[in-house]
Amino acid sequence: xxxxxxxxxxxxxxxxxxxxxxxxxxxxxxxxxxxxxxxxxxxxxxxxxxxxxxxxxxxxxxxxxxxxxxxxxxxxxxxxxxxxxxxxxxxxxxxxxxxxxxxxxxxxxxxxxxxxxxxxxxxxxxxxxxxxxxxxxxxxxxxxxxxxxxxxxxxxxxxxxxxxxxxxxxxxxxxxxxxxxxxxxxxxxxxxxxxxxxxxxxxxxxxxxxxxxxxxxxxxxxxxxxxxxxxxxxxxxxxxxxxxxxxxxxxxxxxxxxxxxxxxxxxxxxxxxxxxxxxxxxxxxxxxxxxxxxxxxxxxxxxxxxxxxxxxxxxxxxxxxxxxxxxxxxxxxxxxxxxxxxxxxxxxxxxxxxxxxxxxxxxxxxxxxxxxxxxxxxxxxxxxxxxxxxxxxxxxxxxxxxxxxxxxxxxxxxxxxxxxxxxxxxxxxxxxxxxxxxxxxxxxxxxxxxxxxxxxxxxxxxxxxxxxxxxxxxxxxxxxxxxxxxxxxxxxxxxxxxxxxxxxxxxxxxxxxxxxxxxxxxxxxxxxxxxxxxxxxxxxxxxxxxxxxxxxxxxxxxxxxxxxxxxxxxxxxxxxxxxxxxxxxxxxxxxxxxxxxxxxxxxxxxxxxxxxxxxxxxxxxxxxxxxxxxxxxxxxxxxxxxxxxxxxxxxxxxxxxxxxxxxxxxxxxxxxxxxxxxxxxxxxxxxxxxxxxxxxxxxxxxxxxxxxxxxxxxxxxxxxxxxxxxxxxxxxxxxxxxxxxxxxxxxxxxxxxxxxxxxxxxxxxxxxxxxxxxxxxxxxxxxxxxxxxxxxxxxxxxxxxxxxxxxxxxxxxxxxxxxxxxx
Numbered sequence: 001x002x003x004x005x006x007x008x009x010x011x012x013x014x015x016x017x018x019x020x021x022x023x024x025x026x027x028x029x030x031x032x033x034x035x036x037x038x039x040x041x042x043x044x045x046x047x048x049x050x051x052x053x054x055x056x057x058x059x060x061x062x063x064x065x066x067x068x069x070x071x072x073x074x075x076x077x078x079x080x081x082x083x084x085x086x087x088x089x090x091x092x093x094x095x096x097x098x099x100x101x102x103x104x105x106x107x108x109x110x111x112x113x114x115x116x117x118x119x120x121x122x123x124x125x126x127x128x129x130x131x132x133x134x135x136x137x138x139x140x141x142x143x144x145x146x147x148x149x150x151x152x153x154x155x156x157x158x159x160x161x162x163x164x165x166x167x168x169x170x171x172x173x174x175x176x177x178x179x180x181x182x183x184x185x186x187x188x189x190x191x192x193x194x195x196x197x198x199x200x201x202x203x204x205x206x207x208x209x210x211x212x213x214x215x216x217x218x219x220x221x222x223x224x225x226x227x228x229x230x231x232x233x234x235x236x237x238x239x240x241x242x243x244x245x246x247x248x249x250x251x252x253x254x255x256x257x258x259x260x261x262x263x264x265x266x267x268x269x270x271x272x273x274x275x276x277x278x279x280x281x282x283x284x285x286x287x288x289x290x291x292x293x294x295x296x297x298x299x300x301x302x303x304x305x306x307x308x309x310x311x312x313x314x315x316x317x318x319x320x321x322x323x324x325x326x327x328x329x330x331x332x333x334x335x336x337x338x339x340x341x342x343x344x345x346x347x348x349x350x351x352x353x354x355x356x357x358x359x360x361x362x363x364x365x366x367x368x369x370x371x372x373x374x375x376x377x378x379x380x381x382x383x384x385x386x387x388x389x390x391x392x393x394x395x396x397x398x399x400x401x402x403x404x405x406x407x408x409x410x411x412x413x414x415x416x417x418x419x420x421x422x423x424x425x426x427x428x429x430x431x432x433x434x435x436x437x438x439x440x441x442x443x444x445x446x447x448x449x450x451x452x453x454x455x456x457x458x459x460x461x462x463x464x465x466x467x468x469x470x471x472x473x474x475x476x477x478x479x480x481x482x483x484x485x486x487x488x489x490x491x492x493x494x495x496x497x498x499x500x501x502x503x504x505x506x507x508x509x510x511x512x513x514x515x516x517x518x519x520x521x522x523x524x525x526x527x528x529x530x531x532x533x534x535x536x537x538x539x540x541x542x543x544x545x546x547x548x549x550x551x552x553x554x555x556x557x558x559x560x561x562x563x564x565x566x567x568x569x570x571x572x573x574x575x576x577x578x579x580x581x582x583x584x585x586x587x588x589x590x591x592x593x594x595x596x597x598x599x600x601x602x603x604x605x606x607x608x609x610x611x612x613x614x615x616x617x618x619x620x621x622x623x624x625x626x627x628x629x630x631x632x633x634x635x636x637x638x639x640x641x642x643x644x645x646x647x648x649x650x651x652x653x654x655x656x657x658x659x660x661x662x663x664x665x666x667x668x669x670x671x672x673x674x675x676x677x678x679x680x681x682x683x684x685x686x687x688x689x690x691x692x693x694x695x696x697x698x699x700x701x702x703x704x705x706x707x708x709x710x711x712x713x714x715x716x717x718x719x720x721x722x723x724x725x726x727x728x729x730x731x732x733x734x735x736x737x738x739x740x741x742x743x744x745x746x747x748x749x750x751x752x753x754x755x756x757x758x759x760x761x762x763x764x765x766x767x768x769x770x771x772x773x774x775x776x777x778x779x780x781x782x783x784x785x786x787x788x789x790x791x792x793x794x795x796x797x798x799x800x801x802x803x804x805x806x807x808x809x810x811x812x813x814x815x816x817x818x819x820x821x822x823x
Contacts, residue, residue: 042097043095043097043098047097053167056169058073058074059099059102059106060162060169060170063106066110067112067113067116069113069120074094075092075095076092076093077091077092078093086121090117094106105170105171105173106170109170109174112186115190116146119146119186120146122139123143124139126138126139127139129296130296131243132247132297133298134248134275135243137274137275138192138275141271141275153176153177153180153182157176158173161176181263184263185264188258188264188267192251195250196242196247196250199246199250203238203241203242204240232341232345232348233322233348234325235327237327237329239297242329244279244299244300245279245298245299245330245332245335246329246330246331247275248276248279248332249332251271251272251275252333252334252385254268255382269382272381273380273381276381279298280377280378282294282299283299283378286299286347287347287350287351287393287401288366288400289365290352290355290358291355292351300330300344301324301325301327301348302325303323304322324348331344332390334391343390346395349398349669353402353404354404360412360568360569371403373396373399375396375397375400402669406669409570415672421477421479422478422564422582424476424479425479425482425562426582427585427652428648435590435593439593439597441468442461442464445460445461445556447598449553449556450554450556450559461484462485462486466483466484478564481564481566482562483563483564484560484561484562485560486559486561487559487561490554492554492693492697495584499684499689499690555594557591558587561586562583573672573676574676575673575677578676578677578680581683581684584684585652585683585689588689591700592644593644595700596644598703598707599633599703602707602710605710605714606630606633611717612713614721617720617721620765621720621721625717625720625768628765628769628772631772632771632775635775636699636702639699647689651686655682658679659675659679662675687785687786691785695782695785696782699779702771702774706775709771719757719760720760720764721757
């Protein structure tokens, strides 16, 4: 029975007009060289001059096959080429007996067939979602170019001319390819493909963990010199596949390399605009709405809390400082240099500002009419990235976002009034009298030593504060939110965490003062070891050892602090960092107020108690005890009042007035934040609250002990004069009589003893003299420290050395001050 072979044939519908070329794409000969092939006719037999045209026609026919990725009769795949293996390099070999001139043409034309095969495999591979939308779109553009431009030209011109033009030559074949610029466009696409593959290969070869660490350390070193609020949080992870901006950056670079070729630039720009459409949508939504729709993680910003919290209100101030990061791995060309950090800052903050506005107003989109600054959609990405267009576009969006944000805070939330209320609560404005009243009522509880395991006295004090706060019907929101707490760490310990006030560096320390062991780490494991070592040794700062004085048990006043849980979104501007600074400044003022109140109470004893007002003392007692005590007490009172006056009027008032000027006509949210944090930092780094704290703590300790000594003097003074002793013994003063009985419980003979009185006088004089000398020593050191320029790195505008020196020099030992009078 006779059988017939059936040749199944499939053709593209759009090319059905007698075009056999594309038909070869189906049911063609095997596509690998190891399978048997038909034996070709020898080229030597058609090498004669009169047969040269026949050889040329055969070569052109083979080239038409090669241009669509198929081997011909005389131009075939290399023997090791395996189409089923995508890693096998694509190469063609040309018959050795081919005419040299035809072989030269063939070598030039064959590369387009190789590029066609490579690019076909590329767009098939990049269609996977793991490569992101930008690379997926690039694969689509490659496919559209190959089908609509490359193959169409091959079929409609090259194969048509080959079939219909009798003298169609290999030279004409190459000329048509060059005229249509297919060669140039194929080369551009192939070069971009090679750049992308090179980038992917480098990411595979390099150790990603080490690259991540290197990027992280470079980021830390670069950001260390920037202002806190101008820092940009970076994600330094190196991803295995380049996405988004990393792909667009390759196109941008390729455009720059071809600026002298107009047609190539037009082709690349059109291609760039097409593949960047999804990226432009993400960029526009981020800069105008604060929306982040990035399913494939290829945009330059990302949300670290996405999927971790259901509501932005749960994130609190993290929404500003730590929720959003910049991916260094996918930055555009105009954003990846050190000079572009401020541009990145604007891009990041613009979206965050708008996100806060949308969340606060509970709206899905911000109307374009909400601001008089119109923002156009991005239609031409290539043009946007030319010159300074992108910077101007971002600046425009940044100004619009700031205007909407500031209108919300200053008009909707009345931020100016909130900040004034904070000044009242923490810095003593108007509310200072209430603080003093609270301290006066609770002096006994605040004087007791703080014990973390006994809360009875602390609970009583906190209840007193709560009752005092609720008794005031105030429209001060911050006052209503204010709570009193006891910190487990005393004020000196807290200050040591933020300010290096105990620079005890070991002798012959090999490390440079400016060096940091963490900056010397070479990987994350090494960094973890350094951090663990520092934490285990209890270090509070670089090259600063733990000082035992920090952990000396102190009175409850050193642990008392006021706190406010700032509601969202006010905590965006008034961050936790600001509140901590407010707390520290307030705690320092509480300590000053406490010692001032302590001195005022003892002033009452010195000037109102009958034992101190008694005029019958001997000259020795009057001069050595009574007057000496009052003089020393006056000096201490003068010192505390001088420090309080200086700190409130010369430091706090100055910064508050500066802040109030900033609030009048704000244009940028970051300016408000910088001014607020900068002003609080200036107050904290003032020498009263920084390097002079150790000396002040010594002086406060002397003041406390001396006031305690004055309180105990009531009973002792009765023993220094016989008349006063007898008067009290006979019951003239019940209070003094009680004190007398208490001080003489161990004595059987209650008669006045002159020898014991003389001995007590000598001890009291010696004690007062020693206290005066020690106090004078620390006061001299204090005034000397004010005169030195050793701490000239502090902002000189926040330290009026001359002003405070004029006050303090008036109470140094060389100037005898009279007893103070209450103000």
